[in-house]
């Protein structure tokens with residue numbers, strides 16, 4: 001659940017009322033046309049309706065405001081929820097969308113305080129949603145073996161003021177696992193060969209009542225025989 005705040009720090013895990021310098025905001029022109037901007041004193045953003053001047057048009061206004069651009073057209077300035085981020089993020093990989101994310105969140109029974117392991121981080125679409133759900137006391141451990149993707153994800157988590165809720169590890173989850181043991185309430189795998197990470201999922205999970213879902217099973221309904229017959233699964237509940 002989002003907290004309502006009048007503070008000067010925007011976070012994807014909370015909500016605040018007023019637009020300020022340093023925020024990431026969503027410029028909404030329509031359902032099929034929106035994009036994120038970093039709000040800067042003196043900054044400006046070009047749209048098809050003309051320029052938006054950050055200092056005079058945005059800073060100090062309420063999120064959700066209708067703002068008139070220099071050519072007379074108008075846009076809405078929206079607070080950046082994980083759902084809006086999923087629709088607007090820079091794609092570095094294929095991503096999970098909100099319909100699947102809501103099912104994953106339900107199947108993993110995520111809630112504030114949950115500790116979650118996922119791999120790969122990819123473009124961070126699922127990661128942002130998990131972080132918002134487990135905040136303020138939970139944590140996400142996310143593993144990505146592509147160095148630039150891992151670095152970019154860390155950068156975005158910092159910009160979005162959620163870096164205290166997430167640990168990014170740049171390593172191969174199939175070889176080195178999640179870097180934690182006996183700590184996770186849930187594990188989610190969105191990698192090409194999830195069966196190779198099952199033993200690491202087992203070691204990351206708390207010993208009882210945990211959840212393991214992998215995207216291949218969830219979405220494509222593929223029966224990954226080697227994974228299903230793996231002894232590690234006897235310790236987890238399979239939801240596919």
Ligand SMILES: C[S@@+](CC[C@H](N)C(=O)[O-])C[C@H]1O[C@@H](n2cnc3c(N)ncnc32)[C@H](O)[C@@H]1O
Nearest residue numbers: 095096120122123124125126144145172173191
């Ligand atoms: C489909 S993308 C994940 C998308 C992510 N769920 C999202 O919603 O943005 C798969 C990612 O897994 C990473 N990956 C694949 N195999 C991996 C492995 N063995 N260890 C760590 N990362 C891996 C890839 O580099 C890629 O970034």
